[in-house]
Amino acid sequence: MPDLVAARSQMALSLGWHIVLACYGVGFPLIVVLAEWRAQRTGDPAYAALARAWARALGVLFAVGAVSGTILSFELGILWPRFMGRFGEVVGLPFAMEGIAFFVEAIFVGLYLYGWERLSPRAHLLSGVPIVVAGVASAWFVVTANAWMNQPTGFRLDAAGRVVDPDPWAALTNRAMPVQTTHMILAALMVAGFGVAAVYAAGWLRGRRDRYHRLGFLLPFTLAAVVTPVQIGVGDWAARFLAQRQPVKFASLEGLQRTERGAPLTVGGLYYGGGVHFGVRVPRALSVLAHHDPDALVHGLEEVPPGDRPPVGIVRNAFQVMVGLGFGLLALGAWFAVAWRRRREAPASPWFHRAAVAAGFAAPLALEAGWVVTEVGRQPWIAWKVMRVSDAVTTAPHIRIGLYGLVAVYALLTWGTVFVLRRLAAGAPQEQSEG
């Protein structure tokens, strides 16, 4: 395995693992704080028990998320020193702000998790609020840094390729920032909401239908179901942004070779051999997606040399997975909404609950697919049109050994996290009787 592939695989593994945990770090605190707020407002012991049980799970998820995020800071330098050495001063500011936000989050997580018996109920509830705010803020900052890689700005390069006149504030307010950060934060709410709800949907299928399980499902599921249509709207915004600002990435969503008006979009199928096969071709749909205009001009891959194109098959298939799952989740939320309007209850069908269990896995899968679209779609650039990934990678030897070791570490970490969370979930109903 060449070192560049090893470095990219290691980064993909670490980031792809962390991003799911980070979503729980952003979305789950809101769910826990909402439950505690309901408990204090209504005096409902089921909400109180849920808040306690969820806080315990949050403690595990936050710890694992924090440490799996730390390695990324190391890897930025270990794997991509030529990128960080050159652009660290430009793009460091959002990272510094992310560090502060994460500091606030870690401090209040400590207060919240250990404060049940040390703070007044009101102070305890309030100590949860900065976790939510700081979690969202740290997601915003770190995705701002990633958005900069898509729209690098706030610097000039001299003849030797060195950065001059860095403007970190311009880098912070890069063009991709608004849409990318919004898309990510909503995704985090969906991953956490559908993920937590799935636990209680599984409980429903096993016959646990008491108030504790009912509320445990309703609160996170409602949050995620409300966010989903908004997220699809933001996804549309993201697509139009790409069409304007990163046309090559946009073309790779469909594998569009030639620049054309009224470009079609193929739903389903597989991309290979330079085209999509077995899909349902929707005429002009890509133009609609790009500019909300069926006759709009869409730039094809042909506009850049083959060496500057991303691997279309991966991007295109990941895009299909993300969009497909997104609409699936939308349909699930609509099913829920119809039943709720009729009788203030989730659908009684076991199929609904099976689908809700699946949604707990579908949401992170859609997240990963979306991440692949934005990261692989940027290739071969680490900073779009400014620096290639191959010019950023370290020149140190035997990088792949680190990758092999980390594969083992992440396998253990995954096993441990799943195992411990299952233990906590199994222990939760007893918690209710104690509380």
Next chain:
Amino acid sequence: MRTAQALLVVMWAGVTAYALFGGADFGAGFWDLVAGGPERGSAQRNLIEHAIGPVWEANHVWLIFVLVMLWTGFPEAFAAIASSLYVPLTLVAVGVILRGAGFAFRKAVSGVPLQRLFGATFASSSVITPFFLGSVAGAVASGRVPAGVARAHPIGSFVNPTSLLGGGLAVAVCAYLAAVYLTADARRAGDAGLVEAFRRRALASGAVAGGLVLGGIAVLHADSPALFSGLTGRGRPLVVLSALAGLVSLGAVWRRRFVPARLAAATAVTAVLWGWAAAQYPYLLQGELTIRQSAADPVALRAVLLSLAVGAAVVVPALAWLLAVAQREPERR
């Protein structure tokens, strides 16, 4: 240049905070490791868990803070250090993951076998992580990191006398800090047996750390002449202060005055870190890269300093509140 120095001072304050707080958490893991079997060690492990549980994640953020300051303020130094010392830094990262996950998992499960498994993971990685961080410090301090990308020997850069000294000293100092802190925690919890246990451990680890320092003088003289002359030159007042504070701290532990012992121990660690910085000044990478050469543009430095000032207004009171609440005994049910 003054902005760069200001950022460097802030970054080094972060290194100091990480050593004092994060270091003590690692040291607590060391004592967890050697606390003995599940029954014999349970009182010590409970005390350790209560002491570090609420704070370890916040204390850990200092490490991230330092990394971010380094790559924003001194990008070329960060690139050189991370790419040259990728082996020990990867081991540090793995240690960080296993330490945090092991601790959180142990707290979340019940039953001795599982707690032993996750506890052993937490405790052993609490030793590995500071060891390799110390070896990284030794590599940088002894001038084994050339400027540029990955130009050091991948193994020799961190397997050498100064790095081994740095690693050993880091583990011993973390253990000492933790033992001193834990004696005071045990006294507040009213457990005389634990007070004595950690007092003995503080004396033992303090003696080991002192011995390493004495032996280290010879090691640095032979292996890192530039560092040695810096420590005995510009850094001398701080090195002397560190040695005196270390002795005062040990004496205070001996006389069971644990709060002054805490302060003196923290002073000793702080002084040696700033002594190292003074010894290396004006080099970030000994003989290779000065502060001026590697500093980011003043515009970038000022932006970071400004955001830090704003952030500190939130972080400092919040952190003080956390540390105060963590020392409180649980009351309300």
